[in-house]
Amino acid sequence: MTRTRTGALILAALLLTVLTxxxxxxxxxxxxxxxxxxxxxxxTFAPWDCKxxxxxxxxxxxxxxxxxxxxxxxxxxxxxxxxSRREDRYQIRYYNQDYLNVDRRFRTNDTDxxxxxxxxxxxxxxxxxxxxxxxxxxxxxDASITVITTGTILDVRPATGPSLLRIVGxxxxxxxxxxxxxxxxxxxxxxxxxxxxxxxxxxxxxxFADAVCRAATGSGVVL
Numbered sequence: 001m002t003r004t005r006t007g008a009l010i011l012a013a014l015l016l017t018v019l020t021x022x023x024x025x026x027x028x029x030x031x032x033x034x035x036x037x038x039x040x041x042x043x044t045f046a047p048w049d050c051k052x053x054x055x056x057x058x059x060x061x062x063x064x065x066x067x068x069x070x071x072x073x074x075x076x077x078x079x080x081x082x083x084s085r086r087e088d089r090y091q092i093r094y095y096n097q098d099y100l101n102v103d104r105r106f107r108t109n110d111t112d113x114x115x116x117x118x119x120x121x122x123x124x125x126x127x128x129x130x131x132x133x134x135x136x137x138x139x140x141x142d143a144s145i146t147v148i149t150t151g152t153i154l155d156v157r158p159a160t161g162p163s164l165l166r167i168v169g170x171x172x173x174x175x176x177x178x179x180x181x182x183x184x185x186x187x188x189x190x191x192x193x194x195x196x197x198x199x200x201x202x203x204x205x206x207x208f209a210d211a212v213c214r215a216a217t218g219s220g221v222v223l
Contacts, residue, residue, distance in 0.1 A: 032057040036099040038140040045091050056102075057095040064088050069119050076221045077213035084113045084120070100140030105133050114216040124215035127155040137175070147173040156208070158215040164188060165211035171199060187211070 032050035034041060037057065041048050045061030065087040072083035087110045094103040109129050113122035130151030137144035149171040156165040169183010179199040184191050192202065210220045 056097045059093045075209045078219045086111045102139045156211045
């Protein structure tokens, strides 16, 4: 056998070994022991799809809610309100190699429908279309997360006509400090720009409830 032919056979054998090892590596399942994850996965986003990555488990889940019409007593309006809700949320959780959660990311499209009639149609809507992240200062400790929301945080509008209250920007909610906001807030058609401002400087439940009641009923809150 010639030296050239011998070399070719050796290379072929080595290539076959590499391909066999690669095939075996791809076939080996990379499963996640979900019972070890801290914090545990939320059952409202089940079923979860978890994959084991080099940095640790990565889990994806979705939640789709359709809540039918029912009484809504959250807002002190001049007449009773009824509401329904549509919620579509998508979540990704990143865990480290010790199975401790280090970051959570969400995409949300939520709409609350409000009406002065028990079964609609809606006379007003409250919309949230945003992405938010929840990085952990201490891996695995829910009490250490900072919630960072970006997008349309709130949009209150009647069924016909412009928004009465619209907040678009980035809201930062640390675990041990007041929430701050950077972006635009529009109240009754007047838009104000804020940079790292305390969120409660312009947004309170009273402001929110008044906009909701006026959008849904045409009159403000009852004090």
